[in-house]
Amino acid sequence: MNNSLIFNPPVIAHRGASHLAPENTMAAFIKAAQLGAKWVEFDVMLAASGEAIIFHDETLSRTTNGKGMVAESTFTKLSTLDAGGWFAPQYSGERIPLLKDVLQFLKEMNMAAVVEIKPLVGEEEQTVLRTLEAVDALFKERDSSILFSSFSLPSLKYLRQRSHHCQIGLLLDEWEPGWEQKCLNLKCVSVHVNEAILTQEKANKIKEMGMKLCAYTVNDLSRASELYAIGVDALFTDVPDQLINGKIIE
Ligand code: G3P
Numbered sequence: 001m002n003n004s005l006i007f008n009p010p011v012i013a014h015r016g017a018s019h020l021a022p023e024n025t026m027a028a029f030i031k032a033a034q035l036g037a038k039w040v041e042f043d044v045m046l047a048a049s050g051e052a053i054i055f056h057d058e059t060l061s062r063t064t065n066g067k068g069m070v071a072e073s074t075f076t077k078l079s080t081l082d083a084g085g086w087f088a089p090q091y092s093g094e095r096i097p098l099l100k101d102v103l104q105f106l107k108e109m110n111m112a113a114v115v116e117i118k119p120l121v122g123e124e125e126q127t128v129l130r131t132l133e134a135v136d137a138l139f140k141e142r143d144s145s146i147l148f149s150s151f152s153l154p155s156l157k158y159l160r161q162r163s164h165h166c167q168i169g170l171l172l173d174e175w176e177p178g179w180e181q182k183c184l185n186l187k188c189v190s191v192h193v194n195e196a197i198l199t200q201e202k203a204n205k206i207k208e209m210g211m212k213l214c215a216y217t218v219n220d221l222s223r224a225s226e227l228y229a230i231g232v233d234a235l236f237t238d239v240p241d242q243l244i245n246g247k248i249i250e
């Protein structure tokens with residue numbers, strides 16, 4: 001697959017500018033835009049009523065004033081929850097966003113997204129379908145501003161079956177046996193790797209395969225410099241402003 005990914009600046013705002021605003025909310029994506037990020041990352045899962053929403057955890061308690069499982073809550077219920085007050089009082093009233101609304105904002109801002117699909121086990125097909133529906137409504141299949149990824153191999157396989165031309169990044173927390181073949185089979189354009197396991201040798205291998213290399217999650221400038229030096233194309237970070245401006249993180 002032709003690799004037309006461009007990361008400039010080489011920073012992906014992880015769950016938005018999640019150091020300065022509540023993660024995975026519109027406030028965090030707006031903040032990322034204001035800080036000069038061109039790429040954001042967010043997590044997609046399904047509400048019980050089937051809508052694709054932006055949320056990280058399987059449960060509501062850490063980042064909202066709700067309780068219980070996200071997947072057991074309808075969007076009508078989810079949309080009443082406060083997804084910002086846990087972070088800071090000024091963000092009280094921030095809501096769990098729908099994928100389609102965040103995509104609309106990014107399109108208007110001419111920004112790009114790593115769309116990380118986080119399905120429940122057994123819900124992979126439905127989660128991919130709902131995600132594709134929202135993306136396809138706004139972006140062409142070959143649009144280089146949407147890059148899908150997932151820790152769920154069944155989701156990536158299903159995604160590739162449904163979409164021949166979409167961009168896929170393999171997401172690796174460990175060097176799983178056969179990761180290279182998975183990249184080839186899925187026609188990946190990038191590998192997104194836990195920064196702690198990245199080596200020069202693995203970076204070279206990924207580049208030789210013609211893929212972009214992204215590493216997560218890096219909030220420290222000296223570590224960021226090391227990773228850029230071994231060939232990383234972009235870093236997922238909670239502090240996009242600090243990496244963009246080159247300040248040392250406290
Ligand atoms: O997509 C990279 C990174 O977000 C993966 O880990 O748990 O933050 O979704 P997590």
Ligand code: MG
Pocket residue numbers: 041042043116
């Ligand atoms: Mg993520």
